[in-house]
Amino acid sequence: MSKQVVWVTGAGSGIGRELALAFSSNGHRVLATGRNLEKLKSLEAQGGGFITIAECDMASYKSINSFLNSKPECKEISLLVNNAGITSFTLAENDSPDLIEKVITTNLTGAIHAIQGVLPGMINRKSGIILNILSVITRKVFTKSSIYSAAKSGLEAYSKVHVKKSAGTTSG
Numbered sequence: 304m305s306k307q308v309v310w311v312t313g314a315g316s317g318i319g320r321e322l323a324l325a326f327s328s329n330g331h332r333v334l335a336t337g338r339n340l341e342k343l344k345s346l347e348a349q350g351g352g353f354i355t356i357a358e359c360d361m362a363s364y365k366s367i368n369s370f371l372n373s374k375p376e377c378k379e380i381s382l383l384v385n386n387a388g389i390t391s392f393t394l395a396e397n398d399s400p401d402l403i404e405k406v407i408t409t410n411l412t413g414a415i416h417a418i419q420g421v422l423p424g425m426i427n428r429k430s431g432i433i434l435n436i437l438s439v440i441t442r443k444v445f446t447k448s449s450i451y452s453a454a455k456s457g458l459e460a461y462s463k464v465h466v467k468k469s470a471g472t473t474s475g
Contacts, residue, residue, distance in 0.1 A: 306330050306331055306332070307331050307332070307381040307382055308331070308332045308333075308334065308376050308379040308380050308381055308382075309323075309326045309331050309332070309333050309334065309380070309381070309382040309383075309384065310333075310334040310336070310377075310380045310382070310383050310384065310417070310421065311323045311326070311333060311334070311335050311336070311384045311386055312336050312337070312359065312361055312383075312384065312385055312386050312387035312413075312414075312417060313336075313337055313361070313386040313387030313388060314333075314335035314336060314337050314343065314346060314356075314386070315335075315337035315338070315339045315342035315343050315346065316337075316339075316342055318386055318436060319335075319337070319384070319386040319387065319436075320342075320346055322384055322386065323335045323346055323350070323354055324346070324349060324350065324354075326353075326382075327350040327351055327353035327354050328351070328353075330353065331353065331382075332353055332355070332376060333350065333353055333354045333355070334355050334357065334374070334376060334377065334380065335347070335350075335354050335355070335356050335357075336356070336357050336358070336359035336361075336370060336387075337356075337358070337359065337387065338358065338359075338360050340356070340358050343356035343357075343358070344356065355374065355376065357370050357373060357374070358370075360413075361387040361408075361409045361413030361414070361416075361417070362405055362408040362409040362412075362413055363408075363413075364412075364413075364416050367413060367416045367417055367420060368416070368420070371420040371421075377420075378424055379424070380421045380424065380425075380431075381425065381428070381430060381431050381432065382431070382432045382433075382434065383417060383418065383421045383431075383432070383433045383434065384434045384436065385414040385417055385418070385433065385434065385435045385436060385458070386436040387409060387410075387413065387414075388409060388410045388436070388451075388455075389405065389406055389409045389410065389451075390406065390410075390448055390451040391406065391447075391448070391450070391451065392447045392448060393447055394446065394447055394449075395449040395450070398449070398450050402450070403450050406450045406451055406454055407450065407453070407454050409454075410451065410454035410455055410458065411454040411455075411457045411458050411461075414435060414458050414461075415458075415461060418433055418461075418465070421433070433462075433465070435458050435459070435462050437455050437458060437459055
């Protein structure tokens with residue numbers, strides 16, 4: 304893999320943080336986004352000059368769009384790692400409307416907006432990778448994570464459509 308611009312969402316902790324560090328240690332330019340600027344600053348300090356950080360709330364189209372228009376490197380993103388996610392461990396009947404909206408907009412709608420933001424450049428360059436971090440929840444039933452399951456399963460379905468489309472086998 305040649306040195307690329309990689310956008311990692313949810314890079315402040317966990318999988319996103321580790322992926323950002325792994326890509327930067329291999330000399331890739333990493334755009335690391337998240338909601339917690341202090342955690343991102345810590346990540347940037349460990350990135351050897353290859354990590355650029357920015358606040359970006361994946362539950363907000365405005366925040367995503369603002370980020371994508373904030374840096375020239377955003378036009379060069381060749382790998383999107385849709386990692387940002389939130390969940391709750393509640394029964395479906397206890398999920399508040401606010402919680403439902405936050406989980407869906409972060410895990411599904413925000414990921415779709417990120418894809419839509421980078422896809423035109425990838426199509427134009429005839430090159431690019433979109434990696435959507437899903438969850439075992441798309442394969443197993445967890446009774447206290449119904450809304451998270453719905454969001455991640457929706458992202459999986461959305462991804463399958465793009466895979467089929469990019470393979471030139473669109474139907475329906």
